[in-house]
Amino acid sequence: MNRKLVAGALLAVLVLSSGCLGFLLGDTYSVSASKATVGDDTLSQTGYDQAKVKKVGIKRTFKAAGQSRDVKVTNWVAQYHKSIGIEGVGEQTVATFTVVSSPSVSVGKKSFNPLAKFDNRDLVEKFVAGYANVRDVKTVGSKNVTLLGKETKVTEFTGTAKTHGVSIDVTIQATKVKHDGDWIVVLAVYPKKLDESDDVSQLISGVQHDG
Numbered sequence: 001m002n003r004k005l006v007a008g009a010l011l012a013v014l015v016l017s018s019g020c021l022g023f024l025l026g027d028t029y030s031v032s033a034s035k036a037t038v039g040d041d042t043l044s045q046t047g048y049d050q051a052k053v054k055k056v057g058i059k060r061t062f063k064a065a066g067q068s069r070d071v072k073v074t075n076w077v078a079q080y081h082k083s084i085g086i087e088g089v090g091e092q093t094v095a096t097f098t099v100v101s102s103p104s105v106s107v108g109k110k111s112f113n114p115l116a117k118f119d120n121r122d123l124v125e126k127f128v129a130g131y132a133n134v135r136d137v138k139t140v141g142s143k144n145v146t147l148l149g150k151e152t153k154v155t156e157f158t159g160t161a162k163t164h165g166v167s168i169d170v171t172i173q174a175t176k177v178k179h180d181g182d183w184i185v186v187l188a189v190y191p192k193k194l195d196e197s198d199d200v201s202q203l204i205s206g207v208q209h210d211g
Contacts, residue, residue, distance in 0.1 A: 032074035033182045034210040036101035042206025046199040048080040048097060076101040080203070082196070095190035097203050100127075102183045115183040120155035120174040127187055128172055134159040134189075137172070145204045147186065148179045154204065158192060169193070173200050179209050 037053055056075045082095040104113045118126065121139065128134050137159040145154045154175040161170045169192040176185045186207065188200040 030072040030074070031103045033076050033101040033103040034180065035076045035078070036099045036182070036184050036207055036209045037078045038080060038097070038099065038203055039206045039208050042202055043080065046082070046202050046206075048082045048095075048199070048203065051079045051081045051096075053078040073103065075103070082190075082199075094194060095196050096188070097200065098127075098187045099207055100183075100185040100187075101209065102185070104178070104181055104183065113183055115176060115185060116178075118176070120153070120176070121157070123174045123176060123185055123187065124155075124157055124172055127174075127185070128159075128189060133162045134170065134172070135162075136160050143201070145175070145201050147175060147177050147204050147207055148184060148209055150177045150179070152177050154186075154201070156197075161189075171196070173197075175204065182209065184209060 035053065038048070038050075043049065054077055056077055058073045058075065076099075078099045078101075080097040081093045082097075083093050102113055102115055104116070115123075120142075121137075124137055128137075137157050140156050140158050142153050142155045144151050146152070152175045154173050157172040157174070159170055159172060161168050170189055171192050171194075173188040174186065176183060178184070184207065186204055188196065188203070190196045190200075
């Protein structure tokens with residue numbers, strides 16, 4: 001399920017449109033997000049470990065003024081795991097926390113990014129439910145948490161995830177903010193039987209953005 005969660009993030013972050021003088025003149029237009037990660041102190045306090053932090057490049061072709069031009073979009077995905085020891089099995093990942101940073105593409109006074117129009121439920125459906133075998137997603141509550149200096153609504157959902165032939169009731173938390181020109185999306189997934197709510201709030205508050 002964890003690999004599919006990241007895969008969902010990679011597939012979901014696509015730029016809708018773009019344009020600039022270089023685009024019209026025939027140059028390849030590139031736009032990149034700044035990396036968003038969780039600070040080491042916060043990871044230590046919550047028991048989460050870094051799984052991966054990577055760039056995700058997407059190449060799109062757009063048409064303008066009768067010409068086709070390539071647009072290179074660079075996003076960042078950072079994923080963190082919490083593991084527990086299970087007798088006879090060893091360490092197993094039980095919770096994931098993912099941060100996605102995606103750039104906005106400016107065209108004159110307008111900027112474009114599909115994340116701008118997504119609410120928290122849309123984020124879960126695009127990033128998690130569609131790619132992690134999570135079904136029956138229901139909204140169960142919300143809370144306000146500070147993310148990158150901005151108070152944001154974190155929505156909590158429940159769902160049923162199927163992995164390795166076993167169905168597990170899970171809790172999902174999702175939110176987003178725009179910071180220094182990038183959209184920052186946060187998603188947490190963990191078994192419903194575990195109470196990770198406080199740690200997730202701390203992780204959200206501990207997100208750092210290089211922008």
